[in-house]
Amino acid sequence: MHGQPRPYWNPLVAGLILGLALLATFLVTGHGLGASGLSARLTAALGSWILPEATAANAYLGGYVKAGAPLAGWITWEVLGVVLGGLIGSLTSRRFRPKVEGGPRLTPARRLTYAFVGGALVGFGARLARGCTSGLGLSGSATLAVAGFVFLIAFFAAGFLTMRLARGAWT
Amino acid sequence: MSFPFYDSGFWPALALGVLFGLALEGAGFASARKLTAQFTLRDFSVFKVMFTAVIVAATGLWLAEELGLMAPRSVFIPTLYAWAIAVGGALIGAGFAIGGYCPGTSAVGLASGRWDALVFIVGMIAGAAVFAWGFDAISPLYWAAPGPKGQTLDQLLGLPVPAILVAMIAVAAGGFWLGSRLERRFGGPIGSSDVTCGSEGAQPPETGTRPGSMRPS
Numbered sequence: 026m027h028g029q030p031r032p033y034w035n036p037l038v039a040g041l042i043l044g045l046a047l048l049a050t051f052l053v054t055g056h057g058l059g060a061s062g063l064s065a066r067l068t069a070a071l072g073s074w075i076l077p078e079a080t081a082a083n084a085y086l087g088g089y090v091k092a093g094a095p096l097a098g099w100i101t102w103e104v105l106g107v108v109l110g111g112l113i114g115s116l117t118s119r120r121f122r123p124k125v126e127g128g129p130r131l132t133p134a135r136r137l138t139y140a141f142v143g144g145a146l147v148g149f150g151a152r153l154a155r156g157c158t159s160g161l162g163l164s165g166s167a168t169l170a171v172a173g174f175v176f177l178i179a180f181f182a183a184g185f186l187t188m189r190l191a192r193g194a195w196t
Numbered sequence: 197m198s199f200p201f202y203d204s205g206f207w208p209a210l211a212l213g214v215l216f217g218l219a220l221e222g223a224g225f226a227s228a229r230k231l232t233a234q235f236t237l238r239d240f241s242v243f244k245v246m247f248t249a250v251i252v253a254a255t256g257l258w259l260a261e262e263l264g265l266m267a268p269r270s271v272f273i274p275t276l277y278a279w280a281i282a283v284g285g286a287l288i289g290a291g292f293a294i295g296g297y298c299p300g301t302s303a304v305g306l307a308s309g310r311w312d313a314l315v316f317i318v319g320m321i322a323g324a325a326v327f328a329w330g331f332d333a334i335s336p337l338y339w340a341a342p343g344p345k346g347q348t349l350d351q352l353l354g355l356p357v358p359a360i361l362v363a364m365i366a367v368a369a370g371g372f373w374l375g376s377r378l379e380r381r382f383g384g385p386i387g388s389s390d391v392t393c394g395s396e397g398a399q400p401p402e403t404g405t406r407p408g409s410m411r412p413s
Binding site for chain 1: 200201204209210211212213217219222227229233240244246249251252257271272273274275277280285293295297298304305309310312315316318319321322323327335343347349352387
């Protein structure tokens with residue numbers, strides 16, 4: 026049904042290309058790459074659709090609503106590009122697979138529950154930290170910002186610690 | 197010559213995003229199993245790709261300044277809010293180990309057909325909504341312990357930028373060497389056919405088939 030998927034790139038080659046893309050982003054826009062900023066904009070957009078008054082009055086989301094069209098911004102176009110790039114890459118390499126991917130011992134329903142819980146922790150954490158692995162870990166560290174390295178240390182430490190409890194979900 | 201252009205237009209944003217997406221997908225970061233294998237020590241791709249990219253971009257930014265193509269500190273440098281970034285970073289690390297992605301990789305996971313990535317994204321929106329709802333209570337943590345505006349490692353340590361870059365290359369080289377040894381020990385790294393076989397359900401093939409494959413205790 027599917028052809029044999031092409032192998033992944035060597036991690037150093039992938040890192041080199043990602044680094045050049047990040048450098049180009051800095052030179053063109055004056056800032057780095059991001060991703061989680063869109064989740065705040067999506068929340069503001071959905072909020073002003075479902076609960077317009079509460080969202081406009083919210084101390085955190087109000088600013089996005091006041092500026093009008095919360096989704097119209099650089100991060101939205103960029104993440105649209107990320108999805109497009111991921112689609113081109115996975116289709117041309119025969120790595121595209123519609124599936125629920127998880128450890129062999131998890132049912133798909135449980136895998137999706139963990140995906141939601143993990144996503145919620147990440148969504149909350151990214152708003153608190155003012156960025157995610159892309160915006161702080163990658164882009165912040167590339168500017169040698171202390172904030173970027175503090176983020177990376179906390180991210181990797183918590184990841185290893187949590188995996189001691191969560192490894193049954195993946196192995 | 198004056199970089200950066202401060203161009204926030206649609207087409208450059210889309211093109212740079214496509215490059216970002218191609219690199220993430222090519223690295224294998226559309227796969228939650230490959231991503232999370234970083235934290236079981238079976239696959240060091242997350243560390244290798246991130247560290248390489250940071251060093252390449254940091255060196256390029258430094259060169260652009262040295263060659264006079266760009267004024268010093270003319271790109272955005274985030275400011276440390278120690279508690280918010282430490283706690284937020286830890287929540288992202290924990291959520292990554294449980295949910296399988298971070299925000300950027302969930303976008304390429306979705307683009308590669310992974311339903312779990314879509315649910316992860318819905319979870320992220322829910323998490324951001326909870327943050328916004330509780331923002332008044334969270335605000336003291338959000339603003340606590342601010343560092344100097346846009347402080348960089350070379351400023352903090354009083355060292356020249358090239359010294360920081362050389363130190364980062366040394367740490368990366370040590371990490372790559374150690375990582376590759378651990379990958380071999382634990383039967384990694386995870387390849388594209390390991391995660392694409394089986395088209396439905398969370399049912400990848402049995403992974404303990406490679407020589408030397410074993411689980412850490």
